Amino acid sequence: MQQRDFLYQGKAKTIYRSDVPGTLIVRFRDDITAFDGEKKDVLTMKGRYNAEVSAFFFRMLEENGIRTHFLGMIDPDTMAVKELAMIPIEVIVRNVAAGSIVRRYPFTEGAPLDPPVIVIDYKDDTRHDPMLNDDLILALGLATREELDRIKAMALTINEILRAHLAERGITLVDFKLEFGRGDAEICLGDEISMDSMRLWDAETGQSMDKDVYRFDKGDVVAEYSRVAQRIIT
Numbered sequence: 001m002q003q004r005d006f007l008y009q010g011k012a013k014t015i016y017r018s019d020v021p022g023t024l025i026v027r028f029r030d031d032i033t034a035f036d037g038e039k040k041d042v043l044t045m046k047g048r049y050n051a052e053v054s055a056f057f058f059r060m061l062e063e064n065g066i067r068t069h070f071l072g073m074i075d076p077d078t079m080a081v082k083e084l085a086m087i088p089i090e091v092i093v094r095n096v097a098a099g100s101i102v103r104r105y106p107f108t109e110g111a112p113l114d115p116p117v118i119v120i121d122y123k124d125d126t127r128h129d130p131m132l133n134d135d136l137i138l139a140l141g142l143a144t145r146e147e148l149d150r151i152k153a154m155a156l157t158i159n160e161i162l163r164a165h166l167a168e169r170g171i172t173l174v175d176f177k178l179e180f181g182r183g184d185a186e187i188c189l190g191d192e193i194s195m196d197s198m199r200l201w202d203a204e205t206g207q208s209m210d211k212d213v214y215r216f217d218k219g220d221v222v223a224e225y226s227r228v229a230q231r232i233i234t
């Protein structure tokens, strides 16, 4: 597969067309940002650890009947994906209270959320990704009722699959963010599942194993991503 026109550069990934119609090439860059892009750095190897973990989970989800955009790896930091018409929402599944939900609502950090809580934000940096609800999603025409129900059901199934895999490795899946798009009439999981998009805690020590290490200067980010990636994929 050959890389063609540059399509889009986000905060952490760059998307290119390929010579195969309907297939895109996604390069996970070493750029890392936090707090709406206020904090940013370049961390060598970070892109490939995220790509590696994303590919691993996409494969695992496909084996479990979840449709994803993943087609295969081209390079350690680059994957081929099915082009989707992305739905501009961030679907966040929370198993444990942490981060923004604790700042905004009277939850105690670390409190289990059972059943898991799904929060959907509007993907719009200029508006600071405001939280949506079902009525807003329908009124804005972002998704149909059927699509929204499907997306939520997929998100919960994905949560169970990821959570079980991580728990076996002594890792608590605190929360994570998913993005979905429309494939050939079917809703597909897109984007990434990585240390940038999941909040992971060591089940024994409670230590952060994700982008919080970067956000809150908790240690060597790349060393942590490398360790976590090894724990996840082996």
Ligand SMILES: Nc1ncnc2c1ncn2[C@@H]1O[C@H](COP(=O)(O)OP(=O)(O)OP(=O)(O)O)[C@@H](O)[C@H]1O
Pocket: 008, 009, 010, 011, 012, 013, 014, 015, 024, 069, 081, 082, 083, 084, 085, 086, 179, 181, 190, 191, 192
């Ligand atoms: N299969 C796909 N087809 C089309 N676009 C996709 C696909 N998967 C992901 N994307 C889009 O590609 C972009 C990935 O870039 P990236 O994640 O770096 O940036 P961003 O989402 O704009 O910003 P950020 O996630 O940092 O807020 C996102 O806009 C995402 O919605």
Ligand SMILES: [Mg+2]
Pocket: 010, 191
């Ligand atoms: Mg993104």
